[in-house]
Amino acid sequence: xxxxxxxxxxxxxxxxxxxxxxxxxxxxxxxxxxxxxxxxxxxxxxxxxxxxxxxxxxxxxxxxxxxxxxxxxxxxxxxxxxxxxxxxxxxxxxxxxxxxxxxxxxxxxxxxxxxxxxxxxxxxxxxxxxxxxxxxxxxxxxxxxxxxxxxxxxxxxxxxxxxxxxxxxxxxxxxxxxxxxxxxxxxxxxxxxxxxxxxxxxxxxxxxxxxxxxxxxxxxxxxxxxxxxxxxxxxxxxxxxxxxxxxxxxxxxxxxxxxxxxxxxxxxxxxxxxxxxxxxxxxxxxxxxxxxxxxxxxxxxxxxxxxxxxxxxxxxxxxxxxxxxxxxxxxxxxxxxxxxxxxxxxxxxxxxxxxxxxxxxxxxxxxxxxxxxxxxxxxxxxxxxxxxxxxxxxxxxxxxxxxxxxxxxxxxxxxxxxxxxxxxxxxxxxxxxxxxxxxxxxxxxxxxxxxxxxxxxxxxxxxxxxxxxxxxxxxxxxxxxxxxxxxxxxxxxxxxxxxxxxxxxxxxxxxxxxxxxxxxxxxxxxxxxxxxxxxxxxxxxxxxxxxxxxxxxxxxxxxxxxxxxxxxxxxxxxxxxxxxxxxxxxxxxxxxxxxxxxxxxxxxxxxxxxxxxxxxxxxxxxxxxxxxxxxxxxxxxxxxxxxxxxxxxxxxxxxxxxxxxxxxxxxxxxxxxxxxxxxxxxxxxxxxxxxxxxxxxxxxxxxxxxxxxxxxxxxxxxxxxxxxxxxxxxxxxxxxxxxxxxxxxxxxxxxxxxxxxxxxxxxxxxxxxxxxxxxxxx
Amino acid sequence: xxxxxxxxxxxxxxxxxxxxxxxxxxxxxxxxxxxxxxxxxxxxxxxxxxxxxxxxxxxxxxxxxxxxxxxxxxxxxxxxxxxxxxxxxxxxxxxxxxxxxxxxxxxxxxxxxxxxxxxxxxxxxxxxxxxxxxxxxxxxxxxxxxxxxxxxx
Numbered sequence: 001x002x003x004x005x006x007x008x009x010x011x012x013x014x015x016x017x018x019x020x021x022x023x024x025x026x027x028x029x030x031x032x033x034x035x036x037x038x039x040x041x042x043x044x045x046x047x048x049x050x051x052x053x054x055x056x057x058x059x060x061x062x063x064x065x066x067x068x069x070x071x072x073x074x075x076x077x078x079x080x081x082x083x084x085x086x087x088x089x090x091x092x093x094x095x096x097x098x099x100x101x102x103x104x105x106x107x108x109x110x111x112x113x114x115x116x117x118x119x120x121x122x123x124x125x126x127x128x129x130x131x132x133x134x135x136x137x138x139x140x141x142x143x144x145x146x147x148x149x150x151x152x153x154x155x156x157x158x159x160x161x162x163x164x165x166x167x168x169x170x171x172x173x174x175x176x177x178x179x180x181x182x183x184x185x186x187x188x189x190x191x192x193x194x195x196x197x198x199x200x201x202x203x204x205x206x207x208x209x210x211x212x213x214x215x216x217x218x219x220x221x222x223x224x225x226x227x228x229x230x231x232x233x234x235x236x237x238x239x240x241x242x243x244x245x246x247x248x249x250x251x252x253x254x255x256x257x258x259x260x261x262x263x264x265x266x267x268x269x270x271x272x273x274x275x276x277x278x279x280x281x282x283x284x285x286x287x288x289x290x291x292x293x294x295x296x297x298x299x300x301x302x303x304x305x306x307x308x309x310x311x312x313x314x315x316x317x318x319x320x321x322x323x324x325x326x327x328x329x330x331x332x333x334x335x336x337x338x339x340x341x342x343x344x345x346x347x348x349x350x351x352x353x354x355x356x357x358x359x360x361x362x363x364x365x366x367x368x369x370x371x372x373x374x375x376x377x378x379x380x381x382x383x384x385x386x387x388x389x390x391x392x393x394x395x396x397x398x399x400x401x402x403x404x405x406x407x408x409x410x411x412x413x414x415x416x417x418x419x420x421x422x423x424x425x426x427x428x429x430x431x432x433x434x435x436x437x438x439x440x441x442x443x444x445x446x447x448x449x450x451x452x453x454x455x456x457x458x459x460x461x462x463x464x465x466x467x468x469x470x471x472x473x474x475x476x477x478x479x480x481x482x483x484x485x486x487x488x489x490x491x492x493x494x495x496x497x498x499x500x501x502x503x504x505x506x507x508x509x510x511x512x513x514x515x516x517x518x519x520x521x522x523x524x525x526x527x528x529x530x531x532x533x534x535x536x537x538x539x540x541x542x543x544x545x546x547x548x549x550x551x552x553x554x555x556x557x558x559x560x561x562x563x564x565x566x567x568x569x570x571x572x573x574x575x576x577x578x579x580x581x582x583x584x585x586x587x588x589x590x591x592x593x594x595x596x597x598x599x600x601x602x603x604x605x606x607x608x609x610x611x612x613x614x615x616x617x618x619x620x621x622x623x624x625x626x627x628x629x630x631x632x633x634x635x636x637x638x639x640x641x642x643x644x645x646x647x648x649x650x651x652x653x654x655x656x657x658x659x660x661x662x663x664x665x666x667x668x669x670x671x672x673x674x675x676x677x678x679x680x681x682x683x684x685x686x687x688x689x690x691x692x693x694x695x696x697x698x699x700x701x702x703x704x705x706x707x708x709x710x711x712x713x714x715x716x717x718x719x720x721x722x723x724x725x726x727x728x729x730x731x732x733x734x735x736x737x738x739x740x741x742x743x744x745x746x747x748x749x750x751x752x753x754x755x756x757x758x759x760x761x762x763x764x765x766x767x768x769x770x771x772x773x774x775x776x777x778x
Numbered sequence: 779x780x781x782x783x784x785x786x787x788x789x790x791x792x793x794x795x796x797x798x799x800x801x802x803x804x805x806x807x808x809x810x811x812x813x814x815x816x817x818x819x820x821x822x823x824x825x826x827x828x829x830x831x832x833x834x835x836x837x838x839x840x841x842x843x844x845x846x847x848x849x850x851x852x853x854x855x856x857x858x859x860x861x862x863x864x865x866x867x868x869x870x871x872x873x874x875x876x877x878x879x880x881x882x883x884x885x886x887x888x889x890x891x892x893x894x895x896x897x898x899x900x901x902x903x904x905x906x907x908x909x910x911x912x913x914x915x916x917x918x919x920x921x922x923x924x925x926x927x928x929x930x931x
Contacts, residue, residue, distance in 0.1 A: 014870055017878065018870040018875065018878075021875055022862060022866040022867075022869050022881055022882075023853065023866060024810070024812015024813070025853070028879065030805075031805075123795070198913060199877070200824060200914075201814070249879075251878070252876075252913050281815075283818060284819065493877055665873045665876060668916030668918040669913070669916050670916075672913075673913070695817075696821035696822060696911070701913070703908040703917070704903075704908050704910075704921060707917050707918075709921070710918060
């Protein structure tokens with residue numbers, strides 16, 4: 001089943017974004033300069049938990065070029081509303097951490113902002129930070145999230161508990177009976193370690209408040225300009241229409257820039273207080289220790305399996321680390337981890353619990369597939385089941401994967417999967433990687449003392465369309481010259497929406513893609529929208545752009561019919577020309593129509609509203625699903641613990657692909673992040689809560705030398721949104737971690753090595769090999 | 779301190795603080811904001827420029843170290859007519875960029891690499907690229923772009 005490519009949809013159209021970006025002519029937030037602009041730097045806590053007994057800013061204030069040194073005493077009283085994302089601001093989503101602009105009485109993690117210095121240059125601002133004296137009374141920090149709930153010390157005394165949230169299914173005798181009666185019950189505990197988004201562009205903001213017009217102007221590295229605007233209005237108590245937020249080029253976010261972070265809010269408060277334009281550009285150390293972190297999960301998981309290897313019931317008890325100040329709520333997605341845990345398999349029963357705890361560490365935030373621990377825990381458990389009951393992992397998946405003729409399939413987590421193809425992607429990935437041939441090669445290699453492994457990661461990826469995530473907007477204006485402007489409420493930060501949404505409009509309106517210009521990221525220009533995140537732009541934003549295009553197309557044809565004295569049904573609009581079918585000489589251009597619509601409205605059909613312009617909104621379904629299967633092979637050097645990835649394949653079903661080049665680019669980026677997460681990236685705290693990995697010398701990102709070339713397979717099962725496109729921006733980072741983990745575990749399993757924790761660094765693997773008594777004698 | 783240097787073929791004279799980095803001089807004093815700062819400690823490579831033809835990290839150099847030198851930034855690599863250099867064009871053709879933030883550093887590094895090694899092997903390409911970090915592409919399109927640019931150079 002597939003979807004026919006159109007003239008523009010389904011084509012690897014080269015990106016409109018690229019000419020400016022490859023020549024250094026993009027505009028990122030640090031490229032914005034205003035007259036009289038000052039520069040900000042934060043003084044941050046270098047202890048994890050302490051009372052502040054004194055702050056002395058006198059020397060800093062006396063430094064030449066310093067314009068202000070702001071502490072909690074100056075700034076915290078100026079806040080007029082909750083410093084939380086709109087989604088969390090009313091508390092309906094559960095409690096959030098008690099976020100204040102600056103730490104005043106105490107600090108709660110290393111990186112907690114204590115003072116903001118405003119100076120003529122960033123150099124001077126940083127000099128002044130060094131001159132601020134802070135006296136601390138050090139307290140014992142809560143660093144370990146596994147013991148946080150039981151600690152007598154509280155991260156947030158205001159909340160009365162270190163447990164931010166906890167939920168569980170009620171006791172279920174039928175679940176217990178399924179486990180009690182199963183031929184096999186396989187249990188394991190998996191940990192996923194703390195790592196982070198690490199966009200190449202750090203966070204940053206320029207904020208300017210004009211006291212005489214009452215206007216606040218903000219430029220920010222963001223995924224979601226309208227959310228920033230709402231936050232600014234809320235914390236300042238300003239009318240929303242006096243705030244204008246611009247997000248131009250953004251150097252990646254992966255979730256970290258979806259909400260408005262605390263530090264940016266502090267800069268806005270300062271700009272408002274001082275009435276001076278202020279720029280703050282986060283440095284890399286700040287990004288690694290004080291932007292949100294991600295992952296940091298643990299789960300006890302069990303699967304009940306019958307004698308033939310069929311899954312009967314599953315259980316997951318999940319714990320996640322919220323850190324001190326996540327962006328909103330607990331920063332986690334534990335309920336989705338639990339509900340999605342059965343994944344693309346036939347599992348009749350599910351029991352679960354999920355708990356989020358506060359710790360004196362950097363707050364948890366969204367990172368590409370925030371709930372992805374469900375796939376990590378499930379796919380790793382499936383391989384453990386396979387090993388324990390003696391069935392090959394591919395065969396075990398074949399026996400349990402949901403087949404197309406079983407759709408729609410009601411998963412016990414409450415999800416109803418439809419329009420997905422997990423069985424097909426499993427087979428395609430297995431074929432692409434040459435699964436059976438690899439097993440033969442693996443056996444031969446083992447006979448030579450080499451340790452090769454293969455791993456699979458199979459998943460269904462939801463795109464949430466509920467609440468504020470469920471509406472996308474598009475404006476479309478055909479100008480009198482016939483060119484097309486499209487206005488989107490998105491916040492593309494690398495996703496190529498300037499190109500892909502132009503393809504959508506070109507296809508459905510009937511113009512060339514070169515005549516379409518996409519505008520987004522400016523709240524004065526774009527319709528209200530939900531920004532870019534959650535893999536929603538592909539299915540939902542495209543539906544809004546399509547809807548706008550079809551509405552304008554219909555009106556243009558009605559106008560043309562009037563001008564040509566033809567029946568609308570006889571007309572077609574293609575390449576900017578509206579012609580009578582069968583007699584191409586009877587035609588008008590879209591420009592002629594647009595000119596009539598705006599400048600010659602007396603020539604319009606009687607009663608028609610002038611203009612050729614629309615703003616329209618698409619209401620998404622509650623949830624849509626894409627799916628994929630990842631497979632990779634590796635070799636492990638058991639002396640050094642080095643893992644070399646040999647091959648990597650992804651079979652992906654995101655419905656109709658708007659731009660295959662972009663789809664594969666999105667997959668590849670997610671895969672690289674997943675590989676980095678499993679093998680290299682680790683945000684480490686010591687027992688005192690000190691981050692040990694706050695530079696790129698310590699926090700290791702994968703380079704070109706670590707990422708193999710990826711092969712792709714595509715299955716295009718039509719989705720349920722009007723264009724049949726499905727979201728896939730996060731999937732690469734969801735499927736890759738278990739595929740890599742399983743491959744390494746597969747390589748080492750014959751040695752009796754058991755792996756349950758990430759990252760799989762050389763030292764971790766050598767230790768695991770040694771503890772299994774499997775290291776080669778030297 | 780006084781500084782006299784040449785940037786993208788234009789002479790630049792001025793006074794700079796001794797501690798001013800070359801990157802800040804290029805971005806703020808020359809207005810050449812194509813050179814990006816991703817880490818400011820010499821790992822990510824986003825700030826790579828050519829100093830007398832050699833690819834260097836402008837975040838680790840002081841502006842005064844460019845005294846008397848010729849500096850080329852990403853803006854100086856493309857022809858004046860709005861077209862792209864072969865390396866820039868190859869990055870576009872092969873989807874070698876997404877957010878584009880690391881891209882100037884890659885383009886400059888690759889331009890110097892292909893000048894010195896016009897027909898590199900895949901292994902040499904990967905090694906040459908391993909000094910620059912990208913978070914979006916998984917390096918797939920970047921590697922293909924270098925191969926394409928090498929073929930067309």
